[in-house]
Amino acid sequence: MHKSMIVAIGLTQLTWGEETAGGHARVALAVSSSTYQAGKTLQAAVSIEYEPGWHGYWVNPGEGGMKTEVKWTLPPGWTAGPLEFPVPHREMTGGLSCYGYAGKILVPVRFTASADARGDVQIQGRLSWLACNDKGCVPGEAELHVKLSQGAEQPAADAEIIRTACEALPQRDEKIATTVVEKDGNVKIILTGAGHLDLEGAEIFPFTEQALDPGSPILLKKSVDGFETTVKKNEYAKGRIEKLDLIVAGPGLKKALLVAWKQKG
Amino acid sequence: MSIALTMHQLNLKQKNTMMTAKNMFTALVSAVSLSISANAADVGKPAPEFSAKDAKGAAVSLAELKGKVVVLEWVNHGCPFVAKHYGSKNMQKLQETYTAKGVVWISINSGSKASGSFTDNEAFLKLSSEKGSKASHLIADESGTIGKAYGAKTTPHMFVINKDGVLVYNGAIDSKKTTEPADIATSENYVAKALDAVLDGKAVEIDKTEPYGCSVKY
Numbered sequence: 001m002h003k004s005m006i007v008a009i010g011l012t013q014l015t016w017g018e019e020t021a022g023g024h025a026r027v028a029l030a031v032s033s034s035t036y037q038a039g040k041t042l043q044a045a046v047s048i049e050y051e052p053g054w055h056g057y058w059v060n061p062g063e064g065g066m067k068t069e070v071k072w073t074l075p076p077g078w079t080a081g082p083l084e085f086p087v088p089h090r091e092m093t094g095g096l097s098c099y100g101y102a103g104k105i106l107v108p109v110r111f112t113a114s115a116d117a118r119g120d121v122q123i124q125g126r127l128s129w130l131a132c133n134d135k136g137c138v139p140g141e142a143e144l145h146v147k148l149s150q151g152a153e154q155p156a157a158d159a160e161i162i163r164t165a166c167e168a169l170p171q172r173d174e175k176i177a178t179t180v181v182e183k184d185g186n187v188k189i190i191l192t193g194a195g196h197l198d199l200e201g202a203e204i205f206p207f208t209e210q211a212l213d214p215g216s217p218i219l220l221k222k223s224v225d226g227f228e229t230t231v232k233k234n235e236y237a238k239g240r241i242e243k244l245d246l247i248v249a250g251p252g253l254k255k256a257l258l259v260a261w262k263q264k265g
Numbered sequence: 266m267s268i269a270l271t272m273h274q275l276n277l278k279q280k281n282t283m284m285t286a287k288n289m290f291t292a293l294v295s296a297v298s299l300s301i302s303a304n305a306a307d308v309g310k311p312a313p314e315f316s317a318k319d320a321k322g323a324a325v326s327l328a329e330l331k332g333k334v335v336v337l338e339w340v341n342h343g344c345p346f347v348a349k350h351y352g353s354k355n356m357q358k359l360q361e362t363y364t365a366k367g368v369v370w371i372s373i374n375s376g377s378k379a380s381g382s383f384t385d386n387e388a389f390l391k392l393s394s395e396k397g398s399k400a401s402h403l404i405a406d407e408s409g410t411i412g413k414a415y416g417a418k419t420t421p422h423m424f425v426i427n428k429d430g431v432l433v434y435n436g437a438i439d440s441k442k443t444t445e446p447a448d449i450a451t452s453e454n455y456v457a458k459a460l461d462a463v464l465d466g467k468a469v470e471i472d473k474t475e476p477y478g479c480s481v482k483y
Contacts (some may be wrong), residue, residue, distance in 0.1 A: 020322040062479050064419050066442060094380075094480025096418060130345070134382050137479045139345045139444040161450065210475060 002255025023140015024131040025056040032159040035151035054131040058088035062098035062214040066130035077114025084108045092230040097214040106165035137212040147254040170256035178261040192226035199227040211234040305416040308472045312432040313414040320386040320403040341420040344479035345444040353446040360399035374398040375412030380482035409483040417477030434459035436474030
């Protein structure tokens with residue numbers, strides 16, 4: 001076990017997690033305000049910085065890998081939303097295709113204070129992840145913690161970068177319609193109504209595990225109906241694909257898209 | 266990946282036939298281009314043949330194991346997913362339970378020297394003994410021939426072969442894709458279920474799952 005190098009990553013008023021137990025990453029919990037209001041939501045973010053040469057995984061890790069998870073210990077009555085991961089990228093670990101991250105990422109997460117919350121509180125979390133390179137994998141675990149006091153919102157030093165991270169999250173576009181057709185072991189995905197967007201060469205990242213084969217990048221091409229791609233069905237798919245939740249991201253897109261499709265009937 | 270395989274390692278059926286250099290090259294290229302994502306080991310079909318020397322120098326061949334139920338376990342003790350099952354003694358218990366029922370359990374390390382995950386026979390024996398492995402055989406599959414024949418992707422990656430040499434399970438050891446030993450107790454162990462079924466003459470219900478683990482380092 002070795003200590004990670006301290007790297008200036010732009011988080012100022014953060015609380016670093018304790019020394020990580022392996023994991024080749026430095027993690028921390030940042031808040032947009034060090035004060036909370038009862039019954040209201042507080043925007044925070046988990047910062048994960050993987051050491052050079054190592055990468056971690058998205059919610060759909062692809063083949064192999066392991067998703068990053070957190071177990072929160074919250075004050076009574078408080079709730080936490082899900083970790084909202086940024087757009088991943090696709091890479092190979094040995095012979096396996098995976099979806100994940102290298103370098104530093106900020107993962108927005110929201111906490112909602114209980115209606116009768118009062119005084120100083122502490123939020124704790126146990127983050128667990130897997131970092132891999134071509135030679136092997138190392139699991140990581142770290143405690144995240146932040147102290148909050150009750151009071152009017154005061155933007156903390158990290159408020160700005162957390163806001164930027166939130167804005168970069170994929171978002172739904174109500175104008176876009178999705179069709180999914182299965183045929184001969186392949187899955188064709190067609191997006192229509194996206195004429196106002198440049199989706200040529202945009203890449204699809206599926207949240208939904210074991211639906212699409214991750215063996216190659218899933219890239220959209222312009223077609224008669226809009227933009228489409230055909231990808232092999234995941235060999236572990238159980239029967240017909242009932243739903244697909246996707247991220248669409250590409251150089252022509254200012255904001256990544258969130259696409260949700262469900263089988264009709 | 267080195268293509269400098271020797272004639273000895275090619276393990277061709279036509280070993281005794283005179284081969285031209287061109288034939289050798291073609292066979293070599295097709296052997297190394299076998300993608301690990303090809304459906305090399307299909308459930309319901311005869312399991313791919315292999316023969317090798319185990320870490321003690323004994324000859325092991327699937328053909329000669331007809332009449333026995335066989336488990337293939339891809340292993341790499343440097344992998345945290347393997348450590349999950351060995352540190353908790355989960356894997357050793359499975360090995361012990363089922364070898365006692367006549368199952369032949371073969372632990373295989375498909376790792377080349379170039380990839381850094383090769384373990385020589387002596388080291389493999391020592392490490393396995395230290396971990397309390399109850400496997401019947403250990404095979405250091407340095408060339409990756411057996412791994413690629415089966416499409417072994419991760420460590421662990423588990424295969425169950427019935428007495429007739431048919432592959433009846435291909436996939437993960439259990440249902441939770443984590444490195445956390447505490448998850449074992451609440452996971453469904455697909456290998457135990459498959460073995461119980463096949464030893465009982467019943468069909469294996471869950472015969473294919475996505476294996477989880479570190480990538481096999483060919």
